[in-house]
Amino acid sequence: MRTKIILTATVLIGGAAFAIAQTSHTGHSDGMDHSAHQQEQAMTGAALSEPGQGAFAALSELVRVLEADPNTDWAQVDLAGLRAHLVDMDRLVMDAVVIETDLPDGISAIATGDADTIATLRRMVPAHAAQLARDDRWTVDATETNDGIELRVTSEIPAVVARIKGLGFFGLMASQDHHREHHFMMAQGKDAHGH
Known part of the structure; x- marks a missing residue:
């Protein structure tokens, strides 16, 4: 019985975490606010260096340099x-x-x-x-x-x-x-x- 409760709790917690992760990413294509990501990045101190696909990254880097x-x-x-x-x-x-x-x-x-x-x-x-x-x-x-x-x-x-x-x-x-x-x-x- 105790094993069933632990397994049930694990599944529920894991499922909830998965649902939250999916929910927080699903709005990406619907007018996502990129500035919010920049603010989050500044707050966490993370320094991402690759903005996705290689050709997009090369174009993005060049746009930054040109600007x-x-x-x-x-x-x-x-x-x-x-x-x-x-x-x-x-x-x-x-x-x-x-x-x-x-x-x-x-x-x-x-x-x-x-x-x-x-x-x-x-x-x-x-x-x-x-x-x-x-x-x-x-x-x-x-x-x-x-x-x-x-x-x-x-x-x-x-x-x-x-x-x-x-x-x-x-x-x-x-x-x-x-x-x-x-x-x-x-x-x-x-x-x-x-x-």
Whole structure:
């Protein structure tokens, strides 16, 4: 009997806590007051750093920087262009189908996908290959194929060859950390190496 009472009490308390948690979040889409969250955050001292989904977070961060700069030329700002690029980045990472072939001196990566992904690959890979080519320890070549693109990265230095193979296609596309500067240029409406 005592066990039943304890179990019943536990279920009721747990259910009540769940209901309260659900109730306090359900109003989110119905005109939620974000300032209330900011006040709660200030009171608790919590310092959240990620405002949700990655592309939204990148846009949010750039909006904050642009709004804080009194010299921002709002007539040139192009957040829609940056958003399109962020969609491309997501599509490249999530949707590209890549077959990598080890070469004695590096890799060949054939990347393809659906029509939107192929268009993304053709915009992003050659532009990023040009960025990669700034490192003179390797040779980088991006060539369009009938259904995508080939990225070939090679080197005569054994340690660099190991690095190329370790990075693979996606690691190479994410290396040469210029993305934040590139995104800032795009947000300002500047041509940041054409993608």
